[in-house]
Amino acid sequence: MSAGLVLAGASYRYAGALGAALAAVDLRLEPGRVVGVAGANESGKSTLCLVVAGLAPSVIGGRLDGSVRIDGVETAATRPHELAQRCGLLFQNASTQLSNTTATVLEEVAFGPCNLGLPAAEVVERVWWALRAVGIEPLAPRDPARLSGGQGQLVALASVLALRPSYLVLDEPTSELDPAGTRLVAEALARIAGETGAGILLVEHKTEVLAHIADDVVVLERGTVALSGPAAEVLADPRLVELGVEPPAQVRLERAVRAAGLEWSAALAEAIE
């Protein structure tokens, strides 16, 4: 009845800021679904992540109006450590996510589950599951401080996955990944949503990823929802470009061919599948 992560008229202002970073945002994330978030830089995507995950205002202060509920419970009335178990948040900058206290990737990914007080066997099981999900088992013995940017990002993601929260809020999880890594993470997220029933809020500039795995897409503009709806519709919306969002390559190619006054044939459509 109340399952789902629901924002209703949610507005948020950072402490000391004059204007609202988010204004009257409505958003619904059901278990097992993937909702993509796109928008120009500084349109409020990262703020939305903080608000959805309950870090704003409970940890970083500021003022929240409206309602943010996780499975029926207002985040503003929930303690941070309880929120952390319901909703996992991956920061945009992976190096701010890693604990800097562990000697190996294995321990880094185990850090969260250990803090949940889980039995050792379950911690181990979860750590290897998470490493496998993002394809980085070979990195297990490595020093987290000596990884490449993209490897660090995968470790940070595995660390969040290992917490097995009901909801995952991921702020550009593939930004530093190579194309193969991006595909791997996208497929892992789709699988996690399908198999574990986790609801995933995914901020992504790579609209190809959203076209591939998102059920719905929300486009933000200056803190408000400018577009929202089924992924295929939103990603083909002509207003996307003026909202500072690059349409997926498929959409761009079709548009470019038509703009040159050429027919968009079935053969062309097939070639970009």
Place this chain on the structure above:
Amino acid sequence: MTAAGSPAGSAAWGSTAAVPSIELEVVSFAYPDGTRALSDVGLRIEAGESVAIVGQNGSGKSTLVRHLNGLLRPTAGRVLLDGRDVRRIHVARLAGLVGLAFQNPDRQLFASRVSAEVAFGPRNLGIRGPELDERVQAALADTGLGAEAATNPYDLGYSRRKLLALASVLAMRTPILVLDEPTTGQDARGVARVRDVVARAAGEGRTVIAISHDMRFVAESFRRVVVMREGRVVLAGAPDVVFGEAAWPELGAAYLEPPLAAVAGARLGLGATPTESAFVTAVGRRRGGATAGGAGAE
């Protein structure tokens, strides 16, 4: 045309002769923990070339470019600028030759005002007064940060901190510009700004080297693509070669994928179409060719 050969147009870096060539001679590098990051890398980059370095995460791209400004020293082999070993070039001189914008801007930024951040580099090169101001203004304008001169860098979002890191390097006006994943986290406008920065620097005859996972940006903005895998250079050439069908197996082995325009062009038998505009042109040529052939004109 009467003044052919006159250096008048190339003000800031003297002439293109001031842009050194880069040569890596069988460079290998291992980090102190034993991780081998580069193995026998040989690579020559001529003055004024624009080169993209692509490869899987952890393939050694960032390690490679950190050898260009002396941040890392090869475990074996040599890095030469115009034939001179960078070990023998004073750090201050090297800083004036090679500007490197880091992948993670937070490793680079430290000042409390955006303008001070951008002024830091050129000031250390001895630039003062109106020229310093002019450089700061120009770098901020190029990165779209003109209105943020007085802002604290940490009040900017991640994407604009990355543009600020880029501005800080641009202001040094080094003949060699090295950008580590400059489009990461940028929206469409941010990517367009980075593309303009690359085009302008290349147009001025500077050498531009960028690491990127964005194959569309790579195909559109660079003349040469260097593919790395497990610390080695495995493929190098123009975008139409590296993203051409014949190279796909090698690309796949490096965990890379060509841009969709290249894939679609190959599927349709249009030849090499690494960029979207090349794809549209090739589609138009085929249609036009068919029509013209039908009319008996060609």
